[in-house]
Amino acid sequence: RRVHGYYKDEKMTLTQSNVILRYLGEKYNLAGSDEKERYTVMICEQEVYDFHISMGIPMYTPDNYEANKARFMERLPGILGKLSNFLGTKRFLMGDNVTYPDFHFYEMLDCLWQFDADSLKEFSNLLEYKKTFEELEKIKAYRASPRFIAWPFFGPMAHWGGK
Numbered sequence: 001r002r003v004h005g006y007y008k009d010e011k012m013t014l015t016q017s018n019v020i021l022r023y024l025g026e027k028y029n030l031a032g033s034d035e036k037e038r039y040t041v042m043i044c045e046q047e048v049y050d051f052h053i054s055m056g057i058p059m060y061t062p063d064n065y066e067a068n069k070a071r072f073m074e075r076l077p078g079i080l081g082k083l084s085n086f087l088g089t090k091r092f093l094m095g096d097n098v099t100y101p102d103f104h105f106y107e108m109l110d111c112l113w114q115f116d117a118d119s120l121k122e123f124s125n126l127l128e129y130k131k132t133f134e135e136l137e138k139i140k141a142y143r144a145s146p147r148f149i150a151w152p153f154f155g156p157m158a159h160w161g162g163k
Contacts, residue, residue, distance in 0.1 A: 017104070018049060025100025032099065044093045044101040047086070051079055051108050055115075059158040069159075076112075076119055084123045091132055098136070106133040111153040115160060 006013060007020040014020050022045065025031035032038035054075065058068035083105075087093065092102050109130045113120055120127055133139060142148055153161035 018045060021045070021100045021104060030098060030100045032094070037094065041094060041099045041101060044086075044099065045104070047083065048101050048105045048108060051083065052104070054079055055108065055112065056154065056158075059154050059160055059162070061159075065159040073116070073119070077122070080119070080123050080126065084126055087125050087129060089125065092129070098133075102133065106130060106139075107153075111161065114153070 005017070005020075006015045007023070008014075012023060014023055022031065022042075025041070032041040054072060058065060058072045061068045090096075092098050093105060106129075109120070109126060113130065120130075134143065151161075152158070152163050156163040
């Protein structure tokens with residue numbers, strides 16, 4: 001039996017990555033400072049989730065991995081272009097401050113970079129974002145710690161990025 005990840009604190013027990021991220025974002029003031037910003041942060045959350053799903057489809061489709069991968073790679077410049085345009089010259093998705101979708105966005109860029117680093121060549125702001133996120137003091141310390149798990153990105157059934 002497979003046990004799925006969860007988060008538990010004094011108030012809540014939660015499952016589902018995006019729910020956990022949103023909860024922690026709200027708990028630690030990483031979810032926006034006013035109503036408009038909170039909704040923009042949630043839009044970022046969903047855009048990053050769409051990116052995740054678009055990459056996950058070829059990884060988990062049981063048949064025709066190469067054809068599904070090729071379709072993903074065809075669509076990828078449009079996906080990255082949209083994300084790159086939104087990011088623009090900002091340090092993080094919402095400007096100078098990290099919000100909870102930044103964690104998932106970084107994870108997906110890191111995954112893509114390992115999958116096909118060349119696909120990010122034309123998006124210098126996304127590469128700069130990835131570097132900036134990695135240089136955050138606590139992220140850098142975590143990535144250097146024994147707690148950091150660099151692999152897998154996906155579950156054991158994935159054609160790439162799994163165990």
